[in-house]
Amino acid sequence: KGSFKYAxxxxxxxxxxxxxxxxxxxxxxxxxxxxxxxxxxxxxHRDFIKNMITGTSQADCAVLxxxxxVGEFEAGISKNGQTREHALLAYTLGVKxxxxxxxKMDSTEPPYSQKRYEEIxxxxxxxxKKIGYNPATVSFVPISGWHGDNMLEA
Numbered sequence: 001k002g003s004f005k006y007a008x009x010x011x012x013x014x015x016x017x018x019x020x021x022x023x024x025x026x027x028x029x030x031x032x033x034x035x036x037x038x039x040x041x042x043x044x045h046r047d048f049i050k051n052m053i054t055g056t057s058q059a060d061c062a063v064l065x066x067x068x069x070v071g072e073f074e075a076g077i078s079k080n081g082q083t084r085e086h087a088l089l090a091y092t093l094g095v096k097x098x099x100x101x102x103x104k105m106d107s108t109e110p111p112y113s114q115k116r117y118e119e120i121x122x123x124x125x126x127x128x129k130k131i132g133y134n135p136a137t138v139s140f141v142p143i144s145g146w147h148g149d150n151m152l153e154a
Contacts, residue, residue: 026040026041027039027040027041028041040055040056040058040059041055042054042055042056049085049089052086052089053089053093056086056089056090056093056095057093057094059090059093059095060095060097061095061097061098061099062086062087062090062095062097062098062099063098063099063100063101064083064086064087064090064098064099064100064101064124065100065101065103066083066100066101066102066103066120066124067103067104068102068103068104068105068107068108068116068117068120068142069104069107069108070108070109072104073120077123077124077127083124083127084127087124087127087128087131087133088131091128091131091132091133096133097137098128098133098138099138099139099140099141100121100124100128100138100139100140100141101141101143102117102120102121102140102141102142102143103143103144103145104144104145104146105117105142105143105144105149106144106146106147106149112142117140117142121140124140125138125140
């Protein structure tokens with residue numbers, strides 16, 4: 001799918017690529033001069049929450065991807081939204097380091113809206129503080145999965 005240019009890099013199952021969602025966890029390992037790194041891609045869809053828990057329980061740091069699109073962010077941060085559930089599960093599973101990727105910044109109105117980004121970071125910061133994270137230690141990164149903005153280089 002065109003809108004999932006980078007989103008499905010680790011999705012190997014045919015069903016994942018056809019449906020445009022991660023179903024099972026996928027691992028990708030590499031090393032830097034200082035660290036051995038394993039990326040664990042875990043599902044975000046509520047139907048596969050058991051698989052998300054399996055992946056997250058092995059993590060030292062979580063990258064929570066939040067959609068910036070109008071309606072998408074609001075659904076995720078709502079009382080029963082997946083953004084809230086995933087952040088809470090990560091913290092409960094002992095993942096104390098968190099990075100928040102604010103995705104789809106290219107689809108805000110206007111595109112790459114600083115106001116929308118700040119609105120999202122404020123609301124997510126308020127929520128993650130309630131569950132135990134220190135927002136001052138959480139990095140928020142505006143990204144575009146479609147264009148690769150802030151994904152390939154810092």
